[in-house]
Amino acid sequence: MSTNGSKPKLALYWAASCGGCEIAVLGIGDKILKVDEVFDIVLWPVAMDFKLHSIEAMEDKSIDVCLFNGAVRTSEQEYMARLLRAKSKVMVAFGSCAHEGCIPGLANVTTREEIFQSSYDDPTTVDNPNGVRPQLETETDEGTLYLPMFYDTVRTLDQVVDVEYTIPGCPPESDRIWEALTAIIEGNLPEPGTVIGEKSTVCDVCPRVRTDKTIKEFKRTWEIEPDPEICLLEQGIICCGIATRAGCGALCPQVGSPCIGCYGPAEGVTDFGARMISALASVIDSDDPEEIDRIIQEGIPDPIGQFYRFGLAHSRLRRTAMPGANGHQPAEEEVTA
Amino acid sequence: MKRISIDPITRLEGHGKIEIFLNEEGDVANAYLQIPELRGFERFCVGRLAEDMPNLTNRICGVCPEAHHIAATKALDALFHVDPPPAAKKLREMFYSVFFATDHTTHFYALGGPDFVMGPDAPAAERNIVGVIKKVGMDVSAKVLKMRHDGHHLLKMMGGRPVHPNWGLPGGVSRGITEEQRQEIERLGREAIEFARFSIQLFNDVVLKNSAYVDLIVNDAFTHKTYNMGTVDANNKVNFYDGMIRITDPEGVEFAKYHAKDYQKHIAEHVEPWSYLKFPYLKDIGWKGFVDGVDSGVYKATPLSRLNTSDGMATPLAQEEYERMYDTLGGKPVHHTLATHWARLVELLYATERWVELASDPDIVEGPFRVLPTETPTEGIGQVEAPRGTLIHHYKSDERGVLTHINLVVGTTNNTAAMNMSVRKAAMGLIKKGEVVTEGLLNTIEMAYRAYDPCMSCATHSLPGQMPLEVTIRAADGEVLHQLEQFLPER
Amino acid sequence: MPDENFEPKIIGFFCNWCSYRAADMAGTARMNYEPNVRIIRVMCSGRVDPDFVMAAFAKGADGVLIAGCHPGECHYNNQNFKTMRRYALLKHTLRAIGVEEERIRLQWASAAEGAILARSIDEMVERVRELGPLNWPKQWEAPPEVEEAIKMMEAEHAEALEVTA
Numbered sequence: 001m002s003t004n005g006s007k008p009k010l011a012l013y014w015a016a017s018c019g020g021c022e023i024a025v026l027g028i029g030d031k032i033l034k035v036d037e038v039f040d041i042v043l044w045p046v047a048m049d050f051k052l053h054s055i056e057a058m059e060d061k062s063i064d065v066c067l068f069n070g071a072v073r074t075s076e077q078e079y080m081a082r083l084l085r086a087k088s089k090v091m092v093a094f095g096s097c098a099h100e101g102c103i104p105g106l107a108n109v110t111t112r113e114e115i116f117q118s119s120y121d122d123p124t125t126v127d128n129p130n131g132v133r134p135q136l137e138t139e140t141d142e143g144t145l146y147l148p149m150f151y152d153t154v155r156t157l158d159q160v161v162d163v164e165y166t167i168p169g170c171p172p173e174s175d176r177i178w179e180a181l182t183a184i185i186e187g188n189l190p191e192p193g194t195v196i197g198e199k200s201t202v203c204d205v206c207p208r209v210r211t212d213k214t215i216k217e218f219k220r221t222w223e224i225e226p227d228p229e230i231c232l233l234e235q236g237i238i239c240c241g242i243a244t245r246a247g248c249g250a251l252c253p254q255v256g257s258p259c260i261g262c263y264g265p266a267e268g269v270t271d272f273g274a275r276m277i278s279a280l281a282s283v284i285d286s287d288d289p290e291e292i293d294r295i296i297q298e299g300i301p302d303p304i305g306q307f308y309r310f311g312l313a314h315s316r317l318r319r320t321a322m323p324g325a326n327g328h329q330p331a332e333e334e335v336t337a
Numbered sequence: 338m339k340r341i342s343i344d345p346i347t348r349l350e351g352h353g354k355i356e357i358f359l360n361e362e363g364d365v366a367n368a369y370l371q372i373p374e375l376r377g378f379e380r381f382c383v384g385r386l387a388e389d390m391p392n393l394t395n396r397i398c399g400v401c402p403e404a405h406h407i408a409a410t411k412a413l414d415a416l417f418h419v420d421p422p423p424a425a426k427k428l429r430e431m432f433y434s435v436f437f438a439t440d441h442t443t444h445f446y447a448l449g450g451p452d453f454v455m456g457p458d459a460p461a462a463e464r465n466i467v468g469v470i471k472k473v474g475m476d477v478s479a480k481v482l483k484m485r486h487d488g489h490h491l492l493k494m495m496g497g498r499p500v501h502p503n504w505g506l507p508g509g510v511s512r513g514i515t516e517e518q519r520q521e522i523e524r525l526g527r528e529a530i531e532f533a534r535f536s537i538q539l540f541n542d543v544v545l546k547n548s549a550y551v552d553l554i555v556n557d558a559f560t561h562k563t564y565n566m567g568t569v570d571a572n573n574k575v576n577f578y579d580g581m582i583r584i585t586d587p588e589g590v591e592f593a594k595y596h597a598k599d600y601q602k603h604i605a606e607h608v609e610p611w612s613y614l615k616f617p618y619l620k621d622i623g624w625k626g627f628v629d630g631v632d633s634g635v636y637k638a639t640p641l642s643r644l645n646t647s648d649g650m651a652t653p654l655a656q657e658e659y660e661r662m663y664d665t666l667g668g669k670p671v672h673h674t675l676a677t678h679w680a681r682l683v684e685l686l687y688a689t690e691r692w693v694e695l696a697s698d699p700d701i702v703e704g705p706f707r708v709l710p711t712e713t714p715t716e717g718i719g720q721v722e723a724p725r726g727t728l729i730h731h732y733k734s735d736e737r738g739v740l741t742h743i744n745l746v747v748g749t750t751n752n753t754a755a756m757n758m759s760v761r762k763a764a765m766g767l768i769k770k771g772e773v774v775t776e777g778l779l780n781t782i783e784m785a786y787r788a789y790d791p792c793m794s795c796a797t798h799s800l801p802g803q804m805p806l807e808v809t810i811r812a813a814d815g816e817v818l819h820q821l822e823q824f825l826p827e828r
Numbered sequence: 829m830p831d832e833n834f835e836p837k838i839i840g841f842f843c844n845w846c847s848y849r850a851a852d853m854a855g856t857a858r859m860n861y862e863p864n865v866r867i868i869r870v871m872c873s874g875r876v877d878p879d880f881v882m883a884a885f886a887k888g889a890d891g892v893l894i895a896g897c898h899p900g901e902c903h904y905n906n907q908n909f910k911t912m913r914r915y916a917l918l919k920h921t922l923r924a925i926g927v928e929e930e931r932i933r934l935q936w937a938s939a940a941e942g943a944i945l946a947r948s949i950d951e952m953v954e955r956v957r958e959l960g961p962l963n964w965p966k967q968w969e970a971p972p973e974v975e976e977a978i979k980m981m982e983a984e985h986a987e988a989l990e991v992t993a
Contacts, residue, residue: 016376017399019400019796020399020402023400027499047348051461052345107377110380118380127605127624128608130611131420133610134612142360142366143338150375150650174499208811220738221506222710223709228512251493251503252498255497255504255511256512260389260503301386301738302384304384305386
């Protein structure tokens with residue numbers, strides 16, 4: 001993996017993300033020294049001072065591995081994705097944002113215009129009588145200042161560049177990160193195109209007891225105090241463990257909270273929401289269309305949030321209908337304010 | 338003019354770049370801290386389930402998710418008009434204290450600290466946590482790593498995961514702790530107090546005894562006389578979990594004190610076309626530009642601000658250090674931005690002491706740990722001090738608990754104007770005609786914002802704000818025909 | 829403003845035992861009905877994974893029709909009840925996403941009900957024709973300004989002064 005006997009180069013970059021993945025990397029503790037021993041870290045803005053121009057100056061494919069976390073929703077982030085793709089042999093979509101959009105990807109229920117309106121045009125606490133908006137170029141007395149372009153639609157890393165591997169999770173648990181780093185160090189990576197992680201669902205590793213599921217009514221988390229031993233879905237709480245890839249150790253159900261799906265879809269599942277629909281359809285205990293509708297309307301008031309919390313940007317449909325696209329209006333719903 | 342670009346800024350949470358313009362003579366004409374991102378949480382959370390907010394807002398920031406998680410949870414209590422049982426409140430505050438201690442540790446050792454331990458113009462490759470570990474040695478490093486490890490271990494024990502907990506509910510928390518866990522939390526808390534004292538000692542030895550650093554701290558290039566904001570308890574002592582918001586003026590005199598729900602009366606925001614981030618300022622003073630002083634509405638909400646606006650710390654060791662800091666720096670308030678690192682360590686000490694106070698309370702394991710809401714949700718505001726500043730979550734929902742409106746005032750956002758000013762002043766102070774601009778010099782300018790421990794992910798959630806409005810339409814005889822209301826805070 | 833020449837592309841998932849035979853029957857009886865449905869035969873309507881429906885829309889379909897045996901008559905006992913529930917959840921979700929309700933339809937038809945199936949197809953095609961093309965990939969298409977914005981970044985970086993260590 002190394003070139004000319006020098007240490008292999010590692011880059012860690014963040015696009016539209018929250019920093020949780022960096023904290024998870026720091027969560028490997030003193031093993032960070034091993035990483036530093038084995039690799040020459042050339043970019044890691046949260047922790048290290050390397051700047052953009054040093055990356056731009058590098059030869060193509062001179063970075064051995066790039067761990068890229070964060071989704072792509074500005075031209076700067078796309079620029080960085082392309083730049084790092086060009087300079088790296090192996091590109092890893094690190095964490096849920098890069099993999100499937102994660103929570104930033106929920107912005108795909110709205111548009112740039114709506115976000116800007118709610119930020120800058122609001123005529124009240126925002127004191128902006130001239131309707132100032134951030135501009136791609138601003139002329140100041142001293143010179144030109146640039147801002148990147150803000151997209152309507154959040155994209156995942158593999159929607160803008162080729163990606164060899166994906167490490168799922170929001171964030172990936174530190175132990176899983178160390179396993180992946182070890183695989184890289186030892187040259188033990190699977191086939192390109194693989195998601196590095198477990199194959200099955202959170203249910204498989206969850207310690208709660210499962211028997212039969214016959215749901216007459218879904219419950220919101222604040223409506224009941226669930227039994228700590230029994231499967232949450234059986235008690236009517238919508239737990240996304242049924243569609244979510246294992247890897248976290250089913251941590252949330254162990255503190256009494258349902259899985260929210262942060263590790264993304266299990267192996268073989270493309271659309272997380274489709275899998276949730278499939279699974280929930282099997283447990284709803286009714287054959288009467290009206291009753292079924294009632295159970296759904298009452299228990300799932302927010303299908304986008306409940307089914308696509310992390311994976312909207314990577315789902316089949318990727319976003320909700322843009323107002324006015326294709327010359328027709330989307331169906332009237334409480335999609336946006 | 339020539340333009341120097343520091344891109345990206347590093348050792349903070351989030352994205353940004355600094356653009357410095359040099360005039361013909363080689364002096365700095367101006368410098369701008371541009372933030373190139375925005376996420377739109379207040380827009381895309383509309384239509385979501387209210388109880389999802391502690392989990393959704395976690396992802397505003399992975400360094401301080403616990404701040405959002407708890408602020409969101411408190412907002413849910415208010416939204417659902419439910420009062421959690423005492424053990425739940427104590428647990429939440431204890432959890433919060435553990436988080437605060439861990440976060441401040443991360444900042445001091447991994448983000449801001451390397452500038453002091455390695456030196457601001459040490460080679461870039463060494464100015465980082467790895468460089469610090471190598472320089473201070475494995476003994477010291479082991480302490481730091483242990484603190485972070487213990488902190489995350491306890492956060493995971495209580496909240497489910499070390500990053501992005503899944504624990505808060507309207508009316509309480511999803512799970513309490515056992516007596517065994519309480520003992521472990523208390524034991525690790527006592528060790529954490531020792532670690533906090535050790536960190537202060539380290540700061541003393543490495544920074545305060547180094548005259549070059551002390552000069553940097555008190556240097557005018559890194560000094561701004563602005564208003565300060567923080568949360569205080571009933572005795573005007575610093576409290577991270579609950580209390581009233583207090584603002585003091587550049588001389589240290591109280592300017593305002595209010596409940597979080599009245600925030601819209603006190604804060605307004607300014608927009609510039611060269612940054613996605615907006616610039617909050619005090620409404621009563623007004624926006625006068627990126628300037629200091631009692632006539633400028635610019636304010637700061639940092640650890641130093643919290644210490645400046647309070648009358649002291651509520652725990653003994655932290656109070657001692659608070660007094661020592663102000664004695665050393667010449668009294669209150671202190672306006673030296675780099676002294677924020679010291680204030681942060683005072684807070685670290687307070688957080689660990691508070692952690693132990695709460696963990697030693699035997700009632701904290703006595704359930705129940707939640708009550709079920711019975712009332713229809715309407716509107717609620719939750720507030721905490723995030724490590725980086727005052728944090729407010731404000732929600733409105735329909736009768737099903739589906740959100741119709743969200744407003745967030747986030748810690749770092751409070752400081753955006755001050756950060757810009759700090760960067761500009763530092764650039765002007767350090768780059769003078771004829772000076773060779775080295776990479777180390779640029780890093781020293783970056784120290785100006787690093788002291789704020791910025792969390793740009795937090796700051797760029799976006800902040801719409803709405804004006805509370807009540808309109809009554811009367812007929813000529815005074816009869817009320819119609820009443821309109823929007824965004825009124827809870828009465 | 830629907831295009832006058834727009835012909836909806838509708839993907840049909842028809843179960844082998846009832847609805848596919850109903851379609852056959854409509855054909856052999858030379859019934860006239862709109863030709864817009866591309867029929868995919870599955871063994872049971874319960875085979876239709878919601879992902880198929882999402883994928884169809886994502887790849888450009890204007891509508892999706894699922895046809896199966898009447899409840900109580902499923903060849904594989906009761907799987908069409910699952911279809912019914914999945915369909916309810918799908919509609920609920922697609923509505924929130926902004927895909928109009930009329931673009932997805934569930935039709936029960938026994939092998940003898942070719943006429944019913946044909947009329948159902950006619951109704952759906954007419955309705956979708958009125959709605960216009962869905963063309964979902966357009967929702968996420970990147971506008972051409974993106975390339976310009978990226979070029980502007982390259983220029984901006986090149987313009988800044990070099991600073992040495």
